[in-house]
Amino acid sequence: MSSFKRNLQEILKYPSAIAGSLIILALVIVAGIVITTIPYSEAIRLWRGGEDVWYANPQYAPPAWINYFRSEKLPVSFALDSFESDGEQVVTTFEDVDGTTSRTNITYTFDFQADVVPQEISLYFDATYESKQPFASILWVTPDGREIRIGDFGVDKQRTYRLSQDEKLKRRLGGVPPMDGLFADPNSESGKPLKGTYQLLIESVAFEPGSTLHAEFVFFGQVYGLAGTDHQRRDLTLPLLYGVPIALAFGLLAALGTSIMTMIIAAIGAWYGGWVDELIQRITEVNLVLPFLSILIMVGTFYSRSIWTILGVTVLLSIFTGGIKGFRAIFLQVKESAYIEAARAYGSSDTRVIFKYLIPRMIPLLIPGLVSSVPAFVFLEASLAILGLGDPVLPTWGKIINDAQTNAALYKGLYYWVLEPAVLLMITGLGFAMLGFALDRIFNPRLRGI
Amino acid sequence: MTTVTEAQQASQPVIKKKSTSTFMRVVQYSLIRLLTLFVTIVIGIYLTIMIANMGGYVDEIMRSEIRERVTVQVAMNPANKNLSQEARNNLVMSEIAQEEKRIGLDQPIAVRTFRYLSNALVLDLGRAVNMTSDSGSKTVRLIILERLPSTLLLMGTSNLFLFFFGIFFALSLSRNYGNFWDKLVVALSPTSAVPPWFYGIFLILIFAAIFKVLPFGGMVDAPPPDNRFEYSLSVLKHLILPGSSLVLASFFLSIFNWRTFFLIYSSEDYVDMAKAKGLAARDIERSYILRPTLPTIITNFALLLIGLWTGAIITETVFLWPGLGRTIFRAIGLYDTPVIVGTTIIYAYLLAITVFLLDFVYALVDPRVKVGGSN
Numbered sequence: 001m002s003s004f005k006r007n008l009q010e011i012l013k014y015p016s017a018i019a020g021s022l023i024i025l026a027l028v029i030v031a032g033i034v035i036t037t038i039p040y041s042e043a044i045r046l047w048r049g050g051e052d053v054w055y056a057n058p059q060y061a062p063p064a065w066i067n068y069f070r071s072e073k074l075p076v077s078f079a080l081d082s083f084e085s086d087g088e089q090v091v092t093t094f095e096d097v098d099g100t101t102s103r104t105n106i107t108y109t110f111d112f113q114a115d116v117v118p119q120e121i122s123l124y125f126d127a128t129y130e131s132k133q134p135f136a137s138i139l140w141v142t143p144d145g146r147e148i149r150i151g152d153f154g155v156d157k158q159r160t161y162r163l164s165q166d167e168k169l170k171r172r173l174g175g176v177p178p179m180d181g182l183f184a185d186p187n188s189e190s191g192k193p194l195k196g197t198y199q200l201l202i203e204s205v206a207f208e209p210g211s212t213l214h215a216e217f218v219f220f221g222q223v224y225g226l227a228g229t230d231h232q233r234r235d236l237t238l239p240l241l242y243g244v245p246i247a248l249a250f251g252l253l254a255a256l257g258t259s260i261m262t263m264i265i266a267a268i269g270a271w272y273g274g275w276v277d278e279l280i281q282r283i284t285e286v287n288l289v290l291p292f293l294s295i296l297i298m299v300g301t302f303y304s305r306s307i308w309t310i311l312g313v314t315v316l317l318s319i320f321t322g323g324i325k326g327f328r329a330i331f332l333q334v335k336e337s338a339y340i341e342a343a344r345a346y347g348s349s350d351t352r353v354i355f356k357y358l359i360p361r362m363i364p365l366l367i368p369g370l371v372s373s374v375p376a377f378v379f380l381e382a383s384l385a386i387l388g389l390g391d392p393v394l395p396t397w398g399k400i401i402n403d404a405q406t407n408a409a410l411y412k413g414l415y416y417w418v419l420e421p422a423v424l425l426m427i428t429g430l431g432f433a434m435l436g437f438a439l440d441r442i443f444n445p446r447l448r449g450i
Numbered sequence: 451m452t453t454v455t456e457a458q459q460a461s462q463p464v465i466k467k468k469s470t471s472t473f474m475r476v477v478q479y480s481l482i483r484l485l486t487l488f489v490t491i492v493i494g495i496y497l498t499i500m501i502a503n504m505g506g507y508v509d510e511i512m513r514s515e516i517r518e519r520v521t522v523q524v525a526m527n528p529a530n531k532n533l534s535q536e537a538r539n540n541l542v543m544s545e546i547a548q549e550e551k552r553i554g555l556d557q558p559i560a561v562r563t564f565r566y567l568s569n570a571l572v573l574d575l576g577r578a579v580n581m582t583s584d585s586g587s588k589t590v591r592l593i594i595l596e597r598l599p600s601t602l603l604l605m606g607t608s609n610l611f612l613f614f615f616g617i618f619f620a621l622s623l624s625r626n627y628g629n630f631w632d633k634l635v636v637a638l639s640p641t642s643a644v645p646p647w648f649y650g651i652f653l654i655l656i657f658a659a660i661f662k663v664l665p666f667g668g669m670v671d672a673p674p675p676d677n678r679f680e681y682s683l684s685v686l687k688h689l690i691l692p693g694s695s696l697v698l699a700s701f702f703l704s705i706f707n708w709r710t711f712f713l714i715y716s717s718e719d720y721v722d723m724a725k726a727k728g729l730a731a732r733d734i735e736r737s738y739i740l741r742p743t744l745p746t747i748i749t750n751f752a753l754l755l756i757g758l759w760t761g762a763i764i765t766e767t768v769f770l771w772p773g774l775g776r777t778i779f780r781a782i783g784l785y786d787t788p789v790i791v792g793t794t795i796i797y798a799y800l801l802a803i804t805v806f807l808l809d810f811v812y813a814l815v816d817p818r819v820k821v822g823g824s825n
Contacts, residue, residue, distance in 0.1 A: 016637065282490065289494030289798040293763055294790065295501050297782050302504045302511065375643035383645060383764045387779065401651070405768070410651075410659045411666060418651055426644060433640035 007364075010442045017438030023431030031245035043242050047234065047395040054233040056216070058119050061224035062416045063236075075114035075221035082106045082202075082215045090217075100209050104134075106202040108217045112143075113195050117179040120220040123202075125159040129211040136204040136213065140182055143196025148173070148182065155204070155213060228416050230400070231407045239395030240420055246396050247378045247428055250311060254377035257315040259323070259370045266324045267358045270331035271350060280324065287320040296380075300389035307391040310384060314377065323369065327362065334361050364443045372436030375429035382425055397421035476821050483809070487802040491795075495570055498794045499563045502787045506559040512579075512785055513555060520545045553579050566791055573799075575792040580784040581777075590792040593777065600669055601761040601773035604689065608696035609754050612704055617747065620708030621735065624716060627709075635705050642703030647764040650695035654768075657691060664691050667770035692769040696762065711746070715739050744815045749808055756800040760793075 011017045038046075046053055056079045064076050085092040091107040127134050133154035138161075140148040150169055151161070163169060164178045173181030185194035204213045227236035269280040299313050334340065335358070343353055384390060385398025386405065404410075404417040503509065524530055524542050533541065550556050554565075569576055575590035583593040623632045657664040664687060665671075671684045715721070721738045729738075740747075761775030774793065781789035813821045 016640070282486075285486075285490045286494045286497070289491060289794070289801060290498060291760065291778075291794050291797065294778055294782065294794070295498070297763070297779060298501055298504070298790070301782050302508050302785075372643075379643075379645045379648065383647065386647065386764055387767060410654055413659065415655060415659065418655065422648065422651060425648070429643040430640055433643035437640050 007442060011438065014438035014441070016434040020431045020433070020435030020438065023427060024435060027244055027248060027428060027431065030241070031248050034241045035245050038238070038242065043238065043395060044393050046238050047242075048393060054229075054235070055124070056218045057229045057233040057235055058220040058222070058224050059229060059231060059233050060412075060414055060417075061119075061220075061222060061229045062414070063226055063228040063420075064223045065226070066223060066416065072115040073113065074116050074223045075112065075118045075219070077118075077221035077224045078110070078219050080108050080110070080217040080219075082213075082217075100207065102206045102209075102211070104202075104204045104206065104213045106204075106215055108200045109197060110219065111197050112183070112193070114221070115192060116222055117183045117193050118219055118221045120179065121163045121182075121200075122218045122220065123161040123163075124216040124218065125155045125161065125213065127155045127157060127159075127206075127211065127213045129157075129206065129208050132207040132211075134204050134206040134211055134213045136202050136215075139201040139203070141199035141201065142182075143194055143198060144186075146186075150200075227420055230403055230417060236400060236417070236420060239397070239400050240424060242395045243397035243400075243421065243424065244428075246307070246394055247381065247425070250307060250381045251374040251378035251428075251432070254311055254314050254318070254380075255370050255373045257311075258318040258373065259366055261315065261319045262321075262323050263327055263359060263362055263366055264354075265319060266327035267331050267354045267362075269324075270328050270335055271354050271358065277328075280320070280328075284320040284322075284324055287317065290317065292317055293383075296384060297387060297389060300384060300387075305389055305392050307381065307394060307396075310381070310389075310391075314380065330362065330365065331358055334358060368436050368440035368443050370436075371432055371439055374432040374436070378428055378432075379425065397425050479809075479821055480806075483806055487806060491798045491802055492567070492571065494798055495791065495795055496563065496567050499566050499570075499787065499791055502782075502790045503559060503563065508785050508787075509555060509559060512553065513550070516546055516549045516553075516555075520549060566787060570791050570795040573795065575795075576788050578781075578789050579786045581781055581786045581789055590788050593789060594774065594792060594796075597761075597772060597774045597777045600771060601766075601775065602758055603685070604692055604696070604766070604771055604773060605758040605761060607689065608693045609758060612697055612700060613751060613754055616701075616704040616708050620705050620712055621739075623705065623709045624712035624739075625731065625735070627713060632709070635702055635709065638702040639706040640703075642700050644699060645764070646696045646699035646762060647768045648695075649698045650692060650765055650768045653691045653695050653698075664688075667692075667768070669772055688771075692765055692771055695769075696765060711743065712739055715743055718742075742816075745812045745819075748811055748815065752804045752808060756797065756804055759797050759800060 011021075056077075058077050061077065062074075067073050067076075080090050082090060082092045084090055089109055091105075091109075093103075093105045095103045095105075097103060123138070125136070133156065135152070135154050137152040138150040140150050142148070149172070150163065151166060153161075163182070166178060169178050170176070170181070176184070180191075180193075183193035183198075185192060188194070200217060202213075202215055206213060225235055225237055227240050229235055265280060269277040295317060296310060296313060300310060303309065340353060340357055343357055348356075381390075381396065382398030382401065385396060385402045388402060388406075390396055390399040390402060398421070400421040401418060404414070407414075407417075409415070409417040521542055524538060524545065530538055530541065547556070554562055557565075575594070577588045578590050578593055581593055582588055583596045585592070585596065587593070623635060626632060654666055658666045667688075669685060669688050670681060671688075675681045675684055716739050718738075721734060724734050724738050759774070761773045761778070763775035763779050765771070766773045766775040767779065778790065778793055780786075781793075809821055812819045
């Protein structure tokens with residue numbers, strides 16, 4: 001225990017070790033929260049759910065906070081639902097006229113303070129009726145009181161009405177794209193949109209008893225949420241958050257598996273010697289010839305892209321590497337120590353010597369290597385994802401970068417798409433590298449003081 | 451550069467043994483060494499072949515792919531329009547059989563893997579299954595040779611720079627151990643936890659996307675300039691970003707490793723002794739530090755040279771650099787076992803030859819080492 005305390009004090013002398021530990025601690029906490037709040041199946045549903053999950057998000061939208069760094073403010077996305085009448089932003093009134101005919105009026109009110117028009121405004125209707133469709137007419141009220149008729153139509157059971165795709169509306173607005181026309185400031189020369197409170201009114205008449213109309217108003221702005229969205233309108237917050245536990249799990253499991261297996265095999269080889277040792281050495285040499293990354297790519301391409309398969313193959317290929325030689329050299333020294341001799345003298349078994357006397361001696365030497373090897377494995381997962389061999393269902397950081405690359409995000413100027421996962425990957429990698437580096441200097445007597 | 455300490459261990463066997471004849475000992479040692487290396491290569495290559503076939507699983511993929519392609523081809527061909535259903539089926543069957551024969555699928559997997567192995571061992575790289583070189587050849591040798599120069603250019607410039615600059619800089623750091631630059635290198639060495647392609651993305655972001663001074667990727671401008679001088683200038687311009695990302699990714703760790711290595715050697719007693727005698731710093735460095743570390747330096751250099759061969763699969767992918775790494779990646783995607791095996795066998799031979807020759811080089815540069823002496 002005192003040696004543990006001493007080592008801890010030693011660690012506290014290295015600022016990089018403290019920073020590294022803090023980063024790792026923060027990541028572990030985030031991973032714990034993410035895993036408990038978003039179950040695995042829910043994460044996969046949100047990530048691979050299809051249009052039903054993401055329809056209300058804009059496409060290629062940077063995160064909303066970039067407005068703090070811009071002089072030209074971008075509109076933020078939001079959605080308003082007619083069922084959630086709050087008397088302010090959404091006002092829904094229902095009036096029964098004569099038992100069969102009824103009127104539903106929906107008013108959406110929103111404040112628009114951006115300097116750029118939104119990508120799109122859509123209305124998602126769904127109506128219940130037997131044979132006669134309800135009829136809706138839509139009106140647009142600008143902050144300066146102008147009223148623009150948007151459209152009148154019967155509403156099917158489900159109907160999506162996209163304002164900017166309505167050719168009639170475009171003609172009515174004088175041939176300009178509807179978004180520019182609806183937000184235009186008639187007194188401005190610069191073409192900047194008019195700021196203020198806009199309203200969208202839906203006046204609908206239903207012709208059957210019990211017939212209802214529901215409409216969701218979706219404002220597709222130019223920015224969205226905390227992390228922005230990708231080409232499939234998916235909110236990037238989910239993969240960024242869910243990437244934390246996956247990266248940690250992959251990195252730590254691979255590092256732990258590799259170093260523990262390497263150590264056990266080295267100990268067995270050193271202890272038994274003879275043909276066992278020879279065999280282990282030969283396997284290590286064969287492994288040097290095998291192309292590591294190519295084999296991983298082959299497994300990913302031909303067999304399975306599941307992250308757990310890749311993890312298993314990675315560990316298997318990383319066991320018999322140079323590390324085994326280093327461990328073996330030290331085990332050969334330790335094997336000759338007096339306490340091992342004492343253990344043999346009182347007749348302890350081979351397994352007892354290996355697992356109780358040889359391996360525990362090595363643990364202090366194992367830890368720095370283990371921590372330092374975590375980043376390599378975290379980045380390996382991302383590297384495979386870059387090659388298009390990421391796990392098919394799981395949301396990971398590497399897959400975001402891969403999506404961004406295949407959609408030429410950097411070329412199109414969608415920097416957030418690459419930067420967010422990249423920065424997280426970098427922080428994770430650096431955290432483990434800094435701690436591992438400091439541990440190496442503490443535990444490795446050869447480096448002490450250098 | 452992680453090999454620094456390993457190689458150091460490898461070079462340690464200090465052998466002093468009076469044996470019958472030096473010549474006999476060297477011959478005997480060489481034969482045994484060559485044999486073990488050869489067996490290692492045979493096993494390694496066979497494993498690679500088995501993995502490239504996934505133990506026969508890839509055959510199934512290839513079979514169904516051929517079936518689909520041939521069926522569609524026959525169905526789409528207007529010349530077959532008037533054939534009866536049965537005749538058409540027969541045509542499909544015979545074409546499938548022909549295609550399977552061409553690839554070798556008509557033979558059992560075990561026979562094929564051994565044929566791949568024996569061909570590979572005599573460096574008969576054969577013909578690719580699906581891939582073609584840019585000039586349209588299906589010969590594996592041409593496919594590889596065509597991509598070799600661009601890989602050598604990228605990997606060569608960056609790795610040679612890293613090696614020589616790293617050693618030079620590390621020596622000067624070990625001389626001024628503890629000064630600002632030394633501390634900076636120590637502090638920045640964890641940055642090498644990040645792989646090259648990752649720096650590549652940032653470099654692309656900064657220099658290609660924001661400042662628009664360097665290209666996003668590729669090797670020459672499109673269309674390539676006719677003039678030889680302009681052509682090389684254009685290649686050079688495209689080389690900057692991938693090259694610097696490769697350098698950046700291992701820069702600080704490589705210097706740190708060399709510096710630590712030199713520091714360990716400069717704390718030896720004989721170096722203190724030389725200092726006490728009042729020898730010039732240059733002489734100490736050359737005869738007392740560099741001389742005993744020469745085997746390690748040579749080992750690292752040799753491993754660096756053969757490491758050039760494999761290319762950098764992911765960096766080349768990110769920068770669309772037409773190198774060997776990309777070719778290997780494409781070959782895997784096209785189930786092209788001959789190309790995969792071809793690149794692997796050449797690497798294996800290069801590695802084996804290097805490992806074999808290094809033993810002799812150690813004996814040449816380090817008088818403490820004798821070839822074939824046992825420890």
